[in-house]
Amino acid sequence: MKMENNTIFITGGTSGIGRGLAEAFHKLGNQVIIAGRRKALLDEVTTANPGMKAIELDIGDPASIEAAAKTLIADYPQLNVLINNAGIMPFDDASQAIDDTTMQAIITTNLYGPIRMTSALIEHLKRQPDATIINNTSVLAYVPLAVTAVYSATKAALHSYSLSQRFMLRDTSVRVQEIAPPWVNTDLIKKGDDPRAMPLDQFITETMAGLAADKEEIVVESIQAMRDNPGANEHALVTGFNAEMIANPIPM
Template identity: 60%
Template sequence: MKLTHNTVFITGGTSGIGRAMAEQFHRLGNQVIISGRRKALLDSVTAANPGMDSVVLDVTDAASVQAAAESVLSRYPALNVVINNAGIMPFDNAAGVQDDAMAVSLLNTNLLGPVRVTSAFIEHLKKQPDAVLINNSSILAFIPLASNALYSATKAAIHSYTLSQRFLLRDTGVKVIEISPPWVDTDLIYRSGDDRAMPLDAFISETFEKLGTDNIEAIVDRVLPARANPGANEHTVVNQFNQSMVENPIPVA
């Protein structure tokens, strides 16, 4: 995709990967509109990045998504890039009793959120030159983390949904790109400084290098072995990965 002279809308743009991507697009000279649930946070990010704009949006609320899309498109009819980034990552227990409210919230945010946002913008994107739809999945789409089984499942679903979108949009001008972050040191769970986590600035730098190509996936190199999950042998890979996490767990604040 071209990295300049776009009008970019991104969900979950007040922290972590979302904010870092928004600020990098902004530095490159794009018009960026971020979204999130809390206006105070949106105002803080836009104040730090003069020229960036924002809209309040709750991806779990279909009416909120539709209203935000109408507002954005009325102000920015040249919008040509939509980034589905908003997500949450609670822990869960697939081997025990699940918190139903947490499970519903997770699916509503991570899976139905991108579905709603895409639905609200897709007909507009089809009419735009250089239109791009970017979906943020995860390395856990390919190798699930057992302690976050539902989160991993939502990201696997986003990967699958992206494959279908790309096929269905093949004869339109909309390019569908997937990014699949590794463990990045952000506040998605909490910022840890763990050596296994990829520094945010390094992730953004490499991701934008990949976005600037014609590839349909902008996946950093450290994720590629997981992306090449070996089919029928995946259980061995998944078990080895999760055993390593049991032996060296993510520290919890």
């Protein structure tokens, strides 16, 4: 994607990867609009980044998505980049009954949200001479973390959706790129000093380089082997990965 002279809308832009991307694009001179549910957090980020704009959005509410899309099209007619970043990651246990409310929230936020948000803006984006949709999935789309089975499944589904979406938009002005983060040191799980978590600033730097290189899928080097999930040997890879995570659990 081109890295300058864009009008960019980022869901979940008040913290973690979303805020990191928002600030990186803002520093390049793009018009960035962040979205989130809490006005206080939106105000905090925009105050720290003069010129950045914000809009309140509940990505789990179809009516809120439609209202936000109408506002964006009216107030920012040059909008040409959508970054579907908002997501939640509760832990679960697929060997037991999973709480239905939690399950629905994960699916609604992580899968329905990006699909609905893109659907609300897609015709506008197709009218732009150069547009990009960026879907934030996860390395867990390829190698699931068993203690976040529903989250991992939603990211696998969004990866699949991105592949179909890219194909269907192949003859339009809209490109589809996918970011597949590793474990990044953000509040999505628990921010701390675990050495297995990639520093946020390093992740943003590598990701921005991947976006600039026009890669369809941006995977940082440290997880390339996991992305290259070895086909028929997948089961052994997933078992080994999860056995190591159980032996050295993520801090709660």
